[in-house]
Amino acid sequence: MCMYQVHVTTGDRLRAGTNDHVFVTLVGTNGESERTELNNYGIDFRPDQVRNLNTQPLGHLLLIKLEISQYFYLPENQWFCSKIVVDTPEGEAVLFPCHRWLTWGEVLELRGAKGLSPSYTSVLHSSLGIFMQWAEYVAEHWKDDAFYGYQFLNGVHPSIIRNCPLMPSNFPVTEEMVQPFLEPGTSLQQEIQKGNLFLCDYKSLEGLQTLVVEGNSMPLTAALCLLYLDTTGTLKPIAIQLGQEPSEKCPIFVPSDPELDWLLVKMFVKNADSVIHQIISHLMNTHLLAEVFAVATMRHFPDVHPLYKLLTPHFRYTLQINTAARVVLLGPTGLVSKSSAGNEGTNELMRRHLAETTYSSLCLPDNIADRGLQNIPNFYYRDDGLKLWTAINRFVWAMLGLYYPTDDEVSGDAELQRWIQDISTRGFLGNRRSGMPESFITVEEVVKFVTMVIFTTSAQHAAVNSGQFDYNSWVPNNPLQLRRAPPTTKGQVTMETILETLPNIGHSVDFIALSSVLHKKYTDSVVLGSYPEERFGEPAAKQIIENFQKELSSIEERIIERNATLHVPYCYLKPSEIENSVSI
Known part of the structure; x- marks a missing residue:
């Protein structure tokens, strides 16, 4: 010692x-x-x-x-x-x-x-293995196309990939380009028809104002990435375009291009993915949505209202941490401007996504169906998430059934109607195209909406937050910032190019520290299904909570059993790892 x-x-x-x-x-x-x-x-x-x-x-x-x-x-x-x-x-x-x-x-x-000299890069990496062996696995496999594809399903951001029933006109992938990466005896069109082609499209990033560092605007690409599901159930990228408009300066890259070309363009896709993940899927669609729900709940429900009792445990940290969350989550992305113009890039990105956000996109079963991901294998976020959605939905049905035995009680609850109207008009700016309900007529409508609120503030936040140290602490795997412009021609990328494109050592250390903070739990965290404040005094309500906890335990057992058979386990939606409320 x-x-x-x-x-x-x-x-x-x-x-x-x-x-x-x-x-x-x-x-x-x-x-x-x-x-x-x-x-x-x-x-x-x-x-x-x-x-x-x-x-x-x-x-x-x-x-x-x-x-x-x-x-x-x-x-x-x-x-x-x-x-x-x-x-x-x-x-x-x-x-x-x-x-x-x-x-x-x-x-x-x-x-x-x-200060750390460049020689400490390897030292820093080896030391991080003390915290999480998984980070070492990522550092070892981040270049592998199979692991790259896996992360779009079960990594920290499973929210962007969708089935590709038709190739976009601005992404002119040809048979000749991708034939070597398809199964023998098939074609691009046949695989599209079979549902084996998937797309990640980052068009919302096009033209955004980015942070200026040392006189240069940080690059951010509105990339397109095509992925192929082979007969073994392995998902791999087969074509990447680092922009929305194809041209000689914006070619389509494929896996047979020079190794470092392919590695660098994959990093630009992951950079785009990281920005959407932090600002939209994490900050806007969990933290800020929870804030909308929490404020409306505090504004319209007295503390004796059953929905106040049911929902407030899921807003435990929301209002305290969201200011800090804005700073912590936005700072590294490169969209925060230090000028008097404010955070124009960030604000514009959220405006674009809010205009496209639909009620169905916030409801997991509808979201999975809309993206055409019902049948893709090895999609554990979907499998575990749907089990949790069903359990939460069953819990909400039982609980609200005690207080709304018929639809008449719903339509006659003025506080409930003001609550949903406030969320629709203030949170979603009255955008009727979103499909967000403006009033409730049936018990079923209330149950679905409350299920979405609880799922968003607990399970969905866990899915996009808990794995950040695992996947982001090895910076090249999910770089939040890149320094050099994307390649415009093939065959010009060197290892020096890649090192000059990645964040410098100081920023890399900051990103690693950030991911470490974000994966931490509060010492007084409350897991999903726990209601320690005992707001419900009725024996029937207490029994419903107990039944919910038993169902969550059953889900946990099945996840543990499944994970024991996997080379790469998926743990982010284990009920014991999900907090009742959004946390940083």
């Missing part, structure tokens, strides 16, 4: 109070220390505090994690930390600047002030 001395400087501002516990974890290239309390309960932090920490040798210190937890029900304090200096057994004093507030439930990851 080795001793590390941790020197904490809080300055003269508000320090941790006697009702707080402050913990530190040291992370190095050889492992991490145990989570250790810095202060003693009942003793306030002095401006300078020293704590001896005994642990195994950690190697080169990479970062430290700080967190504060409240002592039972006592009032919460905020804590301002100026810096932390760690004296290592090797005699090195490593400075970790902080200069920020730490609040209860938050985990700060601080990196050493000493």
